[in-house]
Amino acid sequence: MTVRSEPAQHAGMRASNLALVLGEVARTGPVSRARVAAHTGLTKSSVSGLVTDLIAAGLVAESGPAATERGRPATALTLAPGGAAGLGLEINIDYLAAMVTDLSGAPRYHHVVRRDNRDREVDEVVADLVDVARTAARSAASQGLPLAAACVAVPGLAVGGTLVRTPNLGWPRVDLAAAIQDGTGLEVELENEANLAALGEMWFGGHGQNGSALRDFVHVSGEIGIGGGIVIGGEVFRGAHAGAGELGHVVVAPDGPRCACGGHGCLERMAGQQEILARAQVATMADLAHACEAGDQTALDAVTDAGRHLGVALASVLTLLDPAAIVLGGAFATLAPWLSAPTSASIGHHTGATEPPPLLVSGLGSDAAVRGAAGTVVGRVIADPAAYLAQRPASRVGPP
Numbered sequence: 486m487t488v489r490s491e492p493a494q495h496a497g498m499r500a501s502n503l504a505l506v507l508g509e510v511a512r513t514g515p516v517s518r519a520r521v522a523a524h525t526g527l528t529k530s531s532v533s534g535l536v537t538d539l540i541a542a543g544l545v546a547e548s549g550p551a552a553t554e555r556g557r558p559a560t561a562l563t564l565a566p567g568g569a570a571g572l573g574l575e576i577n578i579d580y581l582a583a584m585v586t587d588l589s590g591a592p593r594y595h596h597v598v599r600r601d602n603r604d605r606e607v608d609e610v611v612a613d614l615v616d617v618a619r620t621a622a623r624s625a626a627s628q629g630l631p632l633a634a635a636c637v638a639v640p641g642l643a644v645g646g647t648l649v650r651t652p653n654l655g656w657p658r659v660d661l662a663a664a665i666q667d668g669t670g671l672e673v674e675l676e677n678e679a680n681l682a683a684l685g686e687m688w689f690g691g692h693g694q695n696g697s698a699l700r701d702f703v704h705v706s707g708e709i710g711i712g713g714g715i716v717i718g719g720e721v722f723r724g725a726h727a728g729a730g731e732l733g734h735v736v737v738a739p740d741g742p743r744c745a746c747g748g749h750g751c752l753e754r755m756a757g758q759q760e761i762l763a764r765a766q767v768a769t770m771a772d773l774a775h776a777c778e779a780g781d782q783t784a785l786d787a788v789t790d791a792g793r794h795l796g797v798a799l800a801s802v803l804t805l806l807d808p809a810a811i812v813l814g815g816a817f818a819t820l821a822p823w824l825s826a827p828t829s830a831s832i833g834h835h836t837g838a839t840e841p842p843p844l845l846v847s848g849l850g851s852d853a854a855v856r857g858a859a860g861t862v863v864g865r866v867i868a869d870p871a872a873y874l875a876q877r878p879a880s881r882v883g884p885p
């Protein structure tokens with residue numbers, strides 16, 4: 486066992502106390518110093534010193550009077566709206582996206598570039614994503630928001646900074662983090678888009694009761710690929726090889742058609758966007774929604790059929806994981822008015838449950854993953870402000 490020197494112990498304690506105070510402000514702000522002391526168990530004078538440091542670092546702001554403590558007026562503390570910000574990026578099958586959120590998770594910049602990436606060279610798409618990232622970084626800089634780092638939502642399996650598998654794009658391994666890092670000067674992490682969509686939903690989706698977030702649920706994102714984000718006890722479940730939640734490749738039709746993953750009868754081949762559009766005989770998701778609204782029977786049948794297959798997969802998910810809810814996200818959220826009922830009926834039929842857990846609809850839709858990506862960055866700052874302050878240069882945006 487190594488014994489740490491006194492200065493190291495002191496630095497470690499200061500780091501954890503900064504995190505304790507900032508976390509309390511994030512959770513309960515606007516809040517007075519006295520209340521932070523009461524909730525954290527730190528002395529009022531420690532809290533005072535730590536808050537002074539957090540204000541100087543631009544992470545906490547004073548925001549007028551708080552609820553009074555025994556009649557004495559107190560100054561309220563909140564997360565600083567101009568404090569550290571997060572850059573979320575998303576590379577998906579038919580779009581690229583960027584979002585900047587401030588420390589409170591509020592979106593301050595959002596941009597989506599729609600273009601099918603399947604017929605493109607990987608280098609070309611990565612270069613476009615770097616452009617999207619740099620434009621977002623310039624917007625953050627012009628708003629006075631210092632970006633802490635970037636997180637990229639990817640439609641596949643990422644290991645470290647490398648995108649290793651993208652079933653729907655068929656790309657070779659790509660060092661995506663290094664490319665974004667070179668283009669922006671930011672530290673970059675990669676994460677599967679379905680996992681980030683689930684986190685975005687947990688943090689910003691507003692589904693929990695009495696202000697508490699959903700903590701045990703499965704988020705289903707129905708873009709061209711179908712992804713599942715499994716959240717257990719408020720944490721994403723990734724599995725032994727980061728491959729958990731591949732709901733799109735759960736078999737729902739054993740004799741079904743071959744899938745891009747090499748298997749047969751996967752949910753994605755029976756209820757993916759491509760299949761629904763082909764069956765409905767329309768070109769885009771917007772056309773499909775219009776056709777459903779107009780009562781077009783072919784379109785309604787296509788969505789009903791997708792819901793039936795989705796229900797087969799979700800019946801097994803419910804049996805296996807016992808989540809509190811299933812959240813329909815991405816394009817499935819858009820189709821929810823016509824998709825929810827057949828999906829619920831199918832779940833009921835296959836589980837035999839008279840009251841299966843609720844099928845909720847994402848309020849974030851296709852923005853959930855990029856919002857979760859930006860939220861991941863600011864979440865790390867709140868969890869460890871000392872680490873952020875230690876690595877923070879004044880400006881981290883490269884030349885335009």
Ligand SMILES: [Zn+2]
Pocket residue numbers: 733734735744745746747748749751753
């Ligand atoms: Zn498959």
